[in-house]
Each structure stands twice: as structure tokens, then as C-alpha cells.
Amino acid sequence: MRHVVPQRVADGRDTSVAGLAARAAAADTADPLAHLRDQFDLDEELVYLDGNSLGALPTSVPSRLREVVEQEWGRGLIRSWRDAGWWDAPERVGDRIAPLVGAAPGQIVVGDSTSINVFRLTVAGLRAAVGRDPRRTELLVDGTTFPTDGYLAESAARLTGATLVPCHPSELVDRLDDRTGLVLLNHVDYRTGELWDLPALTAAARGAGALTLWDLSHSAGALPVGLDRAEVDLAVGCGYKYLNGGPGAPAFCYASSDLQDRLDQPLAGWCSHADPFGMEPEYRAAKGATRLRTGTPEILSLLSLDAALDVWADVDLAEVRRKSLALTDFFVSCLDALAPPGSFRLLTPREDGRRGSQVALECDDARAVMATLERQGVIGDHRPPNVCRFGFAPLYTRFVDALTAADALSTCLRARVGIGRA
Numbered sequence: 001m002r003h004v005v006p007q008r009v010a011d012g013r014d015t016s017v018a019g020l021a022a023r024a025a026a027a028d029t030a031d032p033l034a035h036l037r038d039q040f041d042l043d044e045e046l047v048y049l050d051g052n053s054l055g056a057l058p059t060s061v062p063s064r065l066r067e068v069v070e071q072e073w074g075r076g077l078i079r080s081w082r083d084a085g086w087w088d089a090p091e092r093v094g095d096r097i098a099p100l101v102g103a104a105p106g107q108i109v110v111g112d113s114t115s116i117n118v119f120r121l122t123v124a125g126l127r128a129a130v131g132r133d134p135r136r137t138e139l140l141v142d143g144t145t146f147p148t149d150g151y152l153a154e155s156a157a158r159l160t161g162a163t164l165v166p167c168h169p170s171e172l173v174d175r176l177d178d179r180t181g182l183v184l185l186n187h188v189d190y191r192t193g194e195l196w197d198l199p200a201l202t203a204a205a206r207g208a209g210a211l212t213l214w215d216l217s218h219s220a221g222a223l224p225v226g227l228d229r230a231e232v233d234l235a236v237g238c239g240y241k242y243l244n245g246g247p248g249a250p251a252f253c254y255a256s257s258d259l260q261d262r263l264d265q266p267l268a269g270w271c272s273h274a275d276p277f278g279m280e281p282e283y284r285a286a287k288g289a290t291r292l293r294t295g296t297p298e299i300l301s302l303l304s305l306d307a308a309l310d311v312w313a314d315v316d317l318a319e320v321r322r323k324s325l326a327l328t329d330f331f332v333s334c335l336d337a338l339a340p341p342g343s344f345r346l347l348t349p350r351e352d353g354r355r356g357s358q359v360a361l362e363c364d365d366a367r368a369v370m371a372t373l374e375r376q377g378v379i380g381d382h383r384p385p386n387v388c389r390f391g392f393a394p395l396y397t398r399f400v401d402a403l404t405a406a407d408a409l410s411t412c413l414r415a416r417v418g419i420g421r422a
């Protein structure tokens, strides 16, 4: 680290760049997950803080994909649906994701995109709610949600005749009543990184007689989720963010075992049929999570995700959470120490219990700021209008990366307000 800046000592610690660098080095040395970085193919010239959009490439993936393409497809051909286990891969890979989100086996299938699965489970959840109690025609949706969830909720409401009620997660408890059928929420807000209290909100919805559908895109693989323990009804999650399945990797769908056989999903294709190879003209839904499948599984990307999951063997999710919180907290402390006062507004809560695994902040000209950082080898995201977003994937991000990014961002913010380094 090159320069020394005036020290603003908030907690009695050395907050010069040199002091922060010493803290980062000590934290990386003590990190029990540090060895996992070797299982990723990372460009050492880059600081990659975008694993919440596209996870890094696990070293297990290229050789496995080569084998799938050359042997299973090339030599095995059609026989691989049976002999290489392709047909059951959606359930098998689902069972590998299950422990990462606190689910017992048999409740997750992998396939299609998160968007498709949001639609599938929103319609299925609304139908199940109304089937149980015809008054339950309202769909409560996080009004700040990632747009695709909002668009698809609207479409699901049009299709089912449900009434869409946008609602901020902080107001959910007051909005629940005996008309609420389904609640669609995000575990971690894609923009601010705020973590919502999944057990408490699920219990509130359940207590009011409503079903829950959680979007885990920004939490699966970043923190413990505890779906079964919280008695969540339905959930979806992304395969290409913290699970590192690769661009366009399929998403996953969770349906609690209590609910599965009551689900009437809208995309009832042949792969969700009780006897797909019977080729019956009439539809009969399969038992279990299999009824959430639709068509032929996307084997190449599904098996890429499968291989990417190898990295989780023996990983303790509590340790992942501890590291994620320490990384995000350290990044914010570095910004507090190095960036000009008032040059940014933190959007992510500082309280550990309310933060996912990213840090988002608002500043002037955020798009240009993130473009400058990218030219310097620090990759994060810009989200409109003026949000800079930095994702901290705990399996491969180091404390030194957090400092390098905070230092580069602070330098950029300092230049924009016309202050040089001291």
C-alpha cells in the first residue's frame, strides 16, 4: 500500500492505509476458509467483488464439463440419460443444494431460471392458498424487489385472478390479514443488501394463514438459510451467484414436503408427469418435488453447477457467515477511514443481523465511479440511479481485496470532490 493518510481513529485502531493493510493481512492469515480460494480459477490481477451477480469459476468445472461433453454425450449419447444419471440430475443436484439452505432431501429440484421458478411457484402457491380457503386471493409482494419478481408476480396475479398488493418487508406484518394467500419476499435485497428476518416473517405469515415464497438469490451460498426450521413453504434460488454454477446455470425450486402434493404448478410439462415415458395423453402430476420440473433438463449447465458444488464439501456455513460479516464490516470500516466524509451514503445496514453479503452505497456519478474502478481492476456493480454494489463471496474473497477496493473507491471519491491524498 502506497500512501499514508491522516488517521481518523474511531475505535482506537490504526486507520491509516498501512494500519488497515496490517489488519487485512492478519485477518487473511487467521481465516479458516482461506484455503478454499485455491479451488477457484481467479485472475490474481483482479479484485472481483461481483460474485453476487456471477460467481467465479471453480477449478472442478472445466474438467468435469469436458468429461460430460466428450464421454457422456460424445460416447454415451442417448444412453447417458440412464447410464450417466442425467435424468435424475435435477433431484440429485437439488439434494446437494439442500444442506446449504437448511432443507431435508426430496424438497428441491434444479432447472430453468430463477424468473421461471418465481412464476411457477407464485402461481402454484396462489392456487394452493385459494384451494385451502377461497377468501385468500391476495398476493403480497416486496415492493422493492428485483424487477423480475415484481413483473412475474403481476403476471401470476393476472393469470390466477389474485390481487397484487405491493408492500415493504418492514410493513408486512401489519398488511397480513385473512385475504392474504401468498407472500413473495426476498431474503436479501438485491440493491441494498439488507437481510430480512426469514424466520420471523415466515412465522408471521404462517400465523395469519398465508403461504410464503422466498427468493434466496442473494443468500443461498452466502449465509445459512434454515428453510425447514423456519417452516418456509416455497423458495427459489439462483445457481450462478454464490453457488458458482456458471453463466445461466439453472436455478432451484424448494417446496416443503407438506405442500408438495397439493401444488398445481402452471408449467406442467412431461418431465413433471407421474410417468413421463408412458406418454399418456392425460396429465398426472408426479409425487414430490419432481412435479416442479417441466421439460428436458439443461444437462451441460446443470452438471456445471453440480461440479461447482464440490467446493462445499466440509464447509461450515456458520464459518461462511462469520467471514462474510467480517469482510463486509471491514470494507465499511476502510471506507469510513479513507473516503472523504459525506462523499457516499451507505445503503447497507451496519448491524450484522440485518446485512447479507454485499455492501451498497450511493454516491454521485456511481456509473462513472464503477467504470473507473473496473479500469483499475476492481469489479463491482452499478445499479441505477446511483448505487455502487460490492459482493463479498466468502469462499474466495480476501480481506486484502476488501481493502484494495475500498482504497480505490476512496481515491476515486476523493478525486471527484477535488481532494488529493494527504
Ligand SMILES: Cc1ncc(COP(=O)(O)O)c(C=O)c1O
Pocket (backbone or CB within 6 Å): 113, 114, 115, 116, 146, 148, 149, 186, 190, 215, 217, 218, 238, 251
Ligand atoms: C433477487 C433476484 N431474483 C431473480 C433474479 C433473476 O434471475 P434470472 O435472470 O436468472 O431469472 C435475480 C438476478 O438476476 C435476482 O437478483
Ligand SMILES: Nc1c(O)cccc1C(=O)C[C@H](N)C(=O)O
Pocket (backbone or CB within 6 Å): 052, 053, 054, 146, 190
Ligand atoms: N443475471 C444477470 C445477467 O444475466 C447479466 C447481468 C447481471 C445479472 C444479474 O444476476 C443481476 C443480479 N440479479 C442483480 O442482483 O442485480
